[in-house]
Amino acid sequence: MADKKDLTRPPATAGSPASMVDSFLSEAKRLGPLAGNAPRARLVFALDATMSRQPTWDLACRVQGEMFAAASEAGGLSVQLVYFRGFSECRSSRWVADPRALMDLMTKISCRGGQTQIGRVLRHVRTEAGQAPLKVLVYVGDAMEELIDDLCAVAGELGLLGVMPFMFHEGHDPDAACAFQEIARLSGGAYARFDAGAPHTLSELLRAAAAYAANGVEGLTRLSAGNAQARVLLTAMNGHKP
Numbered sequence: 001m002a003d004k005k006d007l008t009r010p011p012a013t014a015g016s017p018a019s020m021v022d023s024f025l026s027e028a029k030r031l032g033p034l035a036g037n038a039p040r041a042r043l044v045f046a047l048d049a050t051m052s053r054q055p056t057w058d059l060a061c062r063v064q065g066e067m068f069a070a071a072s073e074a075g076g077l078s079v080q081l082v083y084f085r086g087f088s089e090c091r092s093s094r095w096v097a098d099p100r101a102l103m104d105l106m107t108k109i110s111c112r113g114g115q116t117q118i119g120r121v122l123r124h125v126r127t128e129a130g131q132a133p134l135k136v137l138v139y140v141g142d143a144m145e146e147l148i149d150d151l152c153a154v155a156g157e158l159g160l161l162g163v164m165p166f167m168f169h170e171g172h173d174p175d176a177a178c179a180f181q182e183i184a185r186l187s188g189g190a191y192a193r194f195d196a197g198a199p200h201t202l203s204e205l206l207r208a209a210a211a212y213a214a215n216g217v218e219g220l221t222r223l224s225a226g227n228a229q230a231r232v233l234l235t236a237m238n239g240h241k242p
Contacts, residue, residue: 007082007090007124040078040097041071041213042134046121048141049085051113056170056196060140061106063203065099067138067210070223077210081105082124084117092124115145118179122154122165129161136213137163137189138206142170144179155183165189166209166233170196190236192229204229 045067047053047060064079071077078097084090089112096102118141125137137158144151158165165187167180177193184191194201208230211219217237224230 007092007120040076041136041210042078042080042095042128042132043067043136043138043210043213044080044082044092044125044128044134045102046082046125046137046139048116048118048143049083049109049111050116050143051085051111052142054111056140056142056202057106057109057111059196059199059202061103063199063206064102064106066203066207068097068099070207070210071214075214077213080128082121083109084114084120085109086112086114088117089114090117090120090124116141116143117146118144119146119150119154122151122158122183125163125165126154126157126161129158129163134161134163135216136209137165138168138209139165139180140168140170140202141180142176143173144176146179148179148182151179152182152186155186155189159187159189163187164212166205166212167191168202168205169193184236188237190233192232192236201229205233208233 045064047057049057067079068077076097078095079102080095081093081102082091093105096105118139121139125134128134155165165183166189167184169176169180169191181191183189192205194205204227208220208223208227211223211230212233215222217234220230220234224234
């Protein structure tokens with residue numbers, strides 16, 4: 001698998017945002033291989049990195065280690081960071097198995113103005129799932145500025161590929177809520193809302209998503225005994241069953 005992927009391939013000039021992101025990807029390439037020989041559950045961690053997202057990006061940097069902690073007992077977790085920002089810029093890192101490595105990558109990224117590119121994220125996940133098993137997409141965002149029908153079409157394909165999207169919505173934007181809920185419904189995933197002013201909620205959501213990635217519904221059910229957000233996700237998933 002390639003160490004890095006540029007989902008946009010914008011021209012890079014010295015000192016430009018693209019060249020700074022290329023530096024980030026070079027750092028990602030130098031990360032060590034995944035530890036151990038056992039297969040790891042794969043999870044794509046996708047974030048909206050447009051300008052309004054900086055406080056939540058910083059929060060995600062602090063709490064993303066919860067995903068690895070929740071999955072460690074089942075052999076660990078392999079995570080790929082995907083983000084979009086600016087003018088048609090959408091990037092993905094290599095797969096990493098160390099929360100410190102992922103935090104190091106994330107702290108090199110700053111948010112920039114731009115519109116959402118959720119469709120590009122979903123299509124990337126579809127491609128990754130076609131190459132190797134991929135259990136979970138965690139998406140964190142607060143807005144949706146695309147054609148919802150286009151997003152729904154890819155969401156249905158993710159469901160057929162066995163990918164479980166967890167759509168984590170910051171704030172109260174009604175367009176985002178509608179789109180995220182439809183993506184979850186069509187793919188068999190789950191939707192949950194959180195407030196960036198309550199970091200514990202996002203932390204619990206990430207732990208719950210990782211528990212599902214590592215051990216499916218059984219892992220999520222075990223975690224739900226002490227994790228309120230795991231119970232929220234279980235309820236949302238059960239609501240999609242006929």
